[in-house]
Amino acid sequence: MxxxxxxxxxxxxxxxxxxxxxxxxxxxxxxxxxxxxxxxxxxxFATIGRAVEASDDMMAGMDEKRMEEAFGSLMQEAEGMNEEDPRQMASLMRKFTEQTGMSLGDTMEEAISRMEKGEDPDLIEKEMEGQLDGDDLFSFDGMKKKALSGVKPAPDHDEKLYTL
Structure with a gap:
């Protein structure tokens, strides 16, 4: 059965x-x-030998290992970045979304586009006040929090067997 x-x-x-x-x-x-x-x-399904289980949490098409690798790579790149250059921060944010496959949302996309043009992140944040969540949006940690805010944790598995 x-x-x-x-x-x-x-x-x-x-x-x-x-x-x-x-x-x-x-x-x-x-x-x-x-x-x-x-x-x-x-x-x-069952296999003979050692089985490897895939992650249940695909985070919008994204597995946990890929996410960790992207964060690690971007953290290294962020260390040598000039934090005063909005274009460099925008570039880092673009790479983040490309490597993880995650969307930061339309409002954040607008902010990134403005930063790519060289606009001041403080001015952007002030003008978009109320539309953006968080006080450190343009930092790597803020970007990470924003990306993960809508991600559901891996689903639980109910061990009970129900009748179909």
Whole structure:
């Protein structure tokens, strides 16, 4: 009898459902919050030998290892950067979004574009007050916080077996 995995984005939980026959079309409601038609997940299967499990948290198409590598690379580059040059900071922010595949949002994109033109980050922040979150947006740590603010943690796995 097949076991299917389904993910509820409201609860951020993966659930296991047992079916008495192959069933590729049914989408159950979430056992916790009742959301209708939670999404089917690709399940891993057993292998002989040592298996390597992929990260469940793709962070908008981005795996944890790739994120760590991007942060490490950019931290090294940031060490030699002239913090008084808005173009260099904007370049670093662009590389960050390209390497991680993450979006900092439309407002931050506008701020980066203005910095690429050489505008003063303090002036940009003052003019965009209320639209930007955080007090250190144009630092590497601020950029990292902004990027990760909308990222859900890896989903929990409910160990109970539900009937499909």
């Amino acid at each position: 097949p076991i299917y995995e389904f993910y509820c984005d409201n609860c951020n939980v993966v659930f296991n459902f047992l079916s008495n026959r192959i069933n590729t079309t049914s989408k159950p409601a979430c056992p916790r919050c009742g959301k209708l038609e939670i999404s089917r997940q690709m399940s891993t």
